[in-house]
Structure formats: C-alpha cells, structure tokens
Amino acid sequence: MKTQTLQIPIVGNEQITALTWRYIMKRLHLSLLFFCIGIWLPGMPCAQEPEMVDITLDELLNLKISTASKYEQTTREAPASVTIITSEDIDLYGYQTLEEVFKGIRGFYVSNDRNYSYVGVRGFSRPTDYNNRVLLLLNGHPLNENIWGSAGIGTGTPLDLDIVERVEIVRGPGSALYGTYAMFAVVNVITKNGNTTDGLKVAAEMGSYRTRKGSVIFGKEFENGADIFISALGADVQGQDLYYPEFDGPATNQGIAEDLDWNKYYALFGSFKYGGLTLQGYLSSRKKGIPTGPWQVDFNHQNTKTLDELSYINLKYDHKIGADKSIMLRGYVSHYHFKGWYPYDEVPFLEVSHGTWAGSEFQFLWDLRSNNRLIVGAEYQNHFRSHYRTWDAYATYFDRDLPYRVLSFYIQNEYQIAENLSLTVGIRSDHYSRVEGMTTPRGAIVFNPVKSGTLKLLYGEAFRTPNMYELHYTDSSIKPNPTLKSEKVRTTEIVWEQQLSKKLF
Numbered sequence: 001m002k003t004q005t006l007q008i009p010i011v012g013n014e015q016i017t018a019l020t021w022r023y024i025m026k027r028l029h030l031s032l033l034f035f036c037i038g039i040w041l042p043g044m045p046c047a048q049e050p051e052m053v054d055i056t057l058d059e060l061l062n063l064k065i066s067t068a069s070k071y072e073q074t075t076r077e078a079p080a081s082v083t084i085i086t087s088e089d090i091d092l093y094g095y096q097t098l099e100e101v102f103k104g105i106r107g108f109y110v111s112n113d114r115n116y117s118y119v120g121v122r123g124f125s126r127p128t129d130y131n132n133r134v135l136l137l138l139n140g141h142p143l144n145e146n147i148w149g150s151a152g153i154g155t156g157t158p159l160d161l162d163i164v165e166r167v168e169i170v171r172g173p174g175s176a177l178y179g180t181y182a183m184f185a186v187v188n189v190i191t192k193n194g195n196t197t198d199g200l201k202v203a204a205e206m207g208s209y210r211t212r213k214g215s216v217i218f219g220k221e222f223e224n225g226a227d228i229f230i231s232a233l234g235a236d237v238q239g240q241d242l243y244y245p246e247f248d249g250p251a252t253n254q255g256i257a258e259d260l261d262w263n264k265y266y267a268l269f270g271s272f273k274y275g276g277l278t279l280q281g282y283l284s285s286r287k288k289g290i291p292t293g294p295w296q297v298d299f300n301h302q303n304t305k306t307l308d309e310l311s312y313i314n315l316k317y318d319h320k321i322g323a324d325k326s327i328m329l330r331g332y333v334s335h336y337h338f339k340g341w342y343p344y345d346e347v348p349f350l351e352v353s354h355g356t357w358a359g360s361e362f363q364f365l366w367d368l369r370s371n372n373r374l375i376v377g378a379e380y381q382n383h384f385r386s387h388y389r390t391w392d393a394y395a396t397y398f399d400r401d402l403p404y405r406v407l408s409f410y411i412q413n414e415y416q417i418a419e420n421l422s423l424t425v426g427i428r429s430d431h432y433s434r435v436e437g438m439t440t441p442r443g444a445i446v447f448n449p450v451k452s453g454t455l456k457l458l459y460g461e462a463f464r465t466p467n468m469y470e471l472h473y474t475d476s477s478i479k480p481n482p483t484l485k486s487e488k489v490r491t492t493e494i495v496w497e498q499q500l501s502k503k504l505f
Helices: 021-027 030-040 057-061 087-093 098-103 250-255 468-472
Strands: 003-011 082-086 108-112 117-121 134-138 164-171 185-191 199-207 211-221 227-237 263-274 277-289 305-321 325-344 347-369 372-391 396-401 404-418 421-432 438-450 453-464 487-498
Touching: 082 087, 087 164, 098 108, 098 117, 372 468
Parallel strands: 134 185
Antiparallel strands: 003 199, 082 164, 108 117, 164 185, 199 211, 211 227, 227 263, 263 277, 277 305, 305 325, 325 347, 347 372, 372 396, 372 404, 404 421, 421 438, 438 453, 453 487
C-alpha cells in the first residue's frame, strides 16, 4: 500500500491546543485537519524523515530484555532463542502492524483470511486458531482474551508501531514463567516513554483503497521525575472489490464481493510513571467487513462483519530492598467484547462474547550471591465473566457464562558457574478451577566459548488449556467435551548465536 505521510512534531514546552479526539476517531477527515494545522503552525517541519540511529551488532547482542526471565538481561545471557525488533527497525522497514513485523522474523510466517491475521511458528499453525498458542504481551500485560485465547497480530488488536520502543520475541515454550498460551513463543511489545518522545507528534496518511489513517502521540518527563505518555490511533480503510470464482454466477453478483473489504479501527494507549509506580491503560476497537462468504453465509451481503474490542488497566509497583533484593506487585482488570453478524437467507445469525477478568501478581527477586539470582512469584486470576451466546430470529443455540479462576506459583534460579557459563532452572505450577492443573519446568545452559559466539542448550515444556468454546459449545452438529485436557509441548534445542564481522553482511 502506497501512503503519503505528514508529520508535525512539536517539542519543548510549547502550549498544545486541544484536539477534538472524537471527531478524529469517528470522522477521520485527517488530511484536511492536518493541512490546516500545518498552516496554523507556521514554520513547523513537514514530512520529516525518521531519525535513524545506527546500532552495531555488539550493541544489539547486549540490548537489555526482560521477557525471557522476567528481569533485565542481555540477549546473550537470556536462556532462550531471542529476536529483538527495535524502533529503528520499524522505521527502516516501514512496519505498520505486528503482522508485518512477523513476516520478517526467522521461523515465523503469517496468513490472512481477510478478517483476521494468523501467525505460525517453526512450521506449526492450525487454521483459525486465532493465535492462541502464542502469548502476546504489551509491556508485560497479556493481550490474549479469555473466550478463545485469541491474540490479534494485525488490526484485530490495533497498535501504533510509532509508539513501540522494541518488540521482544522469545521462541519456544514459555509456560514455566507465563502459564497457558505460551506454547510456541512469547512476544512482548515494549512502548516508548515520555522522556524519549518529549513533545507532540501528529501524523496523517492517505493511501490506496481509500485509506485514511491518523495518529497523535504526546510524551513528556517532568522535573520531579513523573513521566507521561499518551497515544491515539484511528483508521478507515474502504478496501477493494474482490472476485471469487467459486461464487461466479448471476445469483451471487458474478463472484464479485463489492464494498466488503472495509476495515475501521481505533486505539488509545496511555502510561504514567513516577518512581517505582507505573499505571498504564489500553482501549481498542476494530470492525471488519468479511468479503469471502465464510461458513456458507449469503455471498456479497453487506452485513457480514465482526467487531472486536479489548481494554485493560494495569497498575504496577517496583521497589528495591537494599542492593540485592526487589519486589514487584501488579494488579489489573481486562475486558474483551466480540460480535459477529452472518446472514443466511437474509436472516442474520449472531454471536456475541463478553470476557472480563482481574488479576494480581507478586514477584520477589533475590541475588543470593553475586553469581546467583533467584526469583519467586505468585499470580491469581479471576475470570468472573466468560460469556458466549449464539442466536438468530428463530432460536437461541448457545447461551452460557462459565467463569473460572487460576492460581499460579513459579520459581527460577540462575547460577553463573563461570564467567562464560550459566545454568538456569525454573518451574511453574498452575491450578485451574475448571480443568486439571499443570506443572511446567524449564532448563538452560548458556556458554560463551568465544567473545563473538554463544551456545545455548535449552529444554522447556508448555501447555494451552482448552478454552470455553472447546469445552462446552454445543449445537446440532457439535457435542461438548468438558473433560478435554490441555495441549502439551516439550522441546529440546541447541542454539548457536554468532556475531558476524563488520565486513560480512
């Protein structure tokens, strides 16, 4: 898709005129709006090129990440196969969504059915699994919902990549620290802070298929150390008319789906940091037309569409206890809403789901010695709403709310045997109120025989609990299976990471 971009950065302490956010989100006449802003703010630079920062291979290998072990360490030290996509990579390659990011990652591949995007890892991907075997995090907060366990990697979970500092991708089983869904990978999207933004950034795009997109980003760090970061994103894509030979006939518009590939979405993100306290929130909505005529619905019907909405608020507190101990406490509330419209003989078949859950986590980190680090944690989740309903004008086919609870404990120890050799072992136990509990271990040996190379021997186990739909959904052709057990995976890997010379690309 070809786009034209207008960026208007406003830095320093200049006053910021309030923008009509609701108008931007709903109307999206952004080209006219930002053209006017460009005139109203004389002298401000337009179409500014992104500032590129060169990162050497050595610096890249020593970037600090937190996803692999739930505390900061370099990619060399991490007991996993890790890839980091930095904000410089995002600018360089022009990534717009996580779907585009995954297309360039070793061992990942994506597909799209013109409603949702799906990611496969290391050759594993089941059609329409809604990415429930990959755990997706935003600043450490899980984005997988509690009905199907889905995680949106395209516009299903809209995210402005201009606010992303880096994407940490940890391959392999991650349940020893994160529990369910972390079977094939854990992906953690880390956002920027106010101190790295320091002002206001406004952008607008217009592109093919009548695409209109706009974003507003503001960040600032105050003299007292408080840091605030806010972003808003909105888009309206009319899409294209598509031809499907399977439906080529006079009764089905000669196989042409007209005005059905549209996509409308928006997202709001905000964070506030002060000392060890971090408050962040996220709200998104995406409505998408479906042109493919799935599930034998009426082809080329204008009311074939889905709606996905996701929101959460997360409060976290980090506190150091002396030089060798620290604690982390966090609490959160999340909500997910889905609705699908599917017309059959002009009669709409509807499905709706509502998921609401709250949780808390405690983590204690203790450096027992200069070469020995221990973390212990506990997490509790209360999914007090897990509701799914399907119906049409004639009957209600399924309507149940099936709440559940999860209590988890984990422990991990990293021991530096020698300067270039470390051993990491960990285990997690998850107890569910609706299915059997699971215990998942991990182990890793990380060896640096030379300065430019790292050898990792990795062992891990992971699981995915059956979701509410798999356990209980029933209709004329499907029977429930309330005794369904969790999926399990066990892997043993050998990883060699080699830093190449500056002359070899």
